[in-house]
Amino acid sequence: MPLIKQTEVDLGRIKGVIFDLDGTLASxxxxxxxxxxxxEICRGVDILKWLDDIECPDRKASANAVIHRYELESSARAEWIPGAQVLVDYLHSAGLPTAILTRNIRQAAGVTLGRLGCSIPAVLTREDAPAKPSPEGILMMCREWGIAPHECLYVGDYLFDLQTAANAGAMSLLYNVQQPVPEYAAMADMVTDDYLALVEALKLAGH
Incomplete structure (x- = not known):
């Protein structure tokens, strides 16, 4: 799939790029x-919101332990998404600052990034900023970089990522390999299943 622009987004105005982690940079x-x-919850439930709503401390601790176990187990098997390393390296060579905003715990994100050997310097987890779809993580990075949110591109693979970008006023790109294409893809400024297509589009935009 080529890079599909769904809005009049201008890649030339990008001054910083923030990535989701699982399913976006890493498998x-x-x-x-x-x-x-x-x-014992339905698929599609916001697990972190569900966890936050649990009132019983023992039940919450037990559920949290299960979630952590799954996060760490998946992180231990992490590999680069095809083309993601090339994209990250290109952004660095172009002088564009990069960061990661993930709903993971810090420990799991660290395991994943260690397996990848990823050189992205700034990593915000749910222990560092309110979990997506809160825009605060994006806004924090934009303040640190001294750029406006509309000059930031957020790259993710799921609904929460698109909601987060929209809530922050940032540009969004959905990395999607699902067929059929999910309905929430319509929220994205851009959609692709090929990061090399994004690299080429950034080059054409002058980056």
């Missing part, structure tokens, strides 16, 4: 079907 998504089955 490290937990087995959500098994996780939801073990937690």
């Amino acid at each position: 490290s998504n937990p087995d959500f079907d098994s996780l939801c089955a073990e937690l």
Whole structure:
């Protein structure tokens, strides 16, 4: 799939790029079907919101331990998504700052990045900023970089990523390999299943 622009987004105005981690840079998504089955919740439920709503401390601690186990197990198997390393290296060579904003715990993100040997310097987890779809992680990085949110591109693979970008006023790119294409793809400024197509588009935009 080439890079599909769904809005009049201008790649030339990008001054910083923030990535989701699991399913975006790394093939490290937990087995959500098994996780939801073990937690006895429906697939598609916002697991972190569900966890936050649990009032019983013991039940919350038990559920949290299960979630952590799945995150760490998947992180231990992480590999680069095809083309993602080339994209990250290109952004660095172009002088564009990069960061990661993930709903992971810090420990799991560290394991994933260690396996990748990823050189992205700034990593925000749910222990560092409110979990997506809160825009705060993107806004924090934009303040640090001294750029406006509309000059930032957020790259992710799921609905929460697109909601986060929209809530922050940032540009969004959905990395999607699902067929059929999910309905939430319509929220993205751009959609692709090929990061090399994004690299070429950035070059044409003057980066």
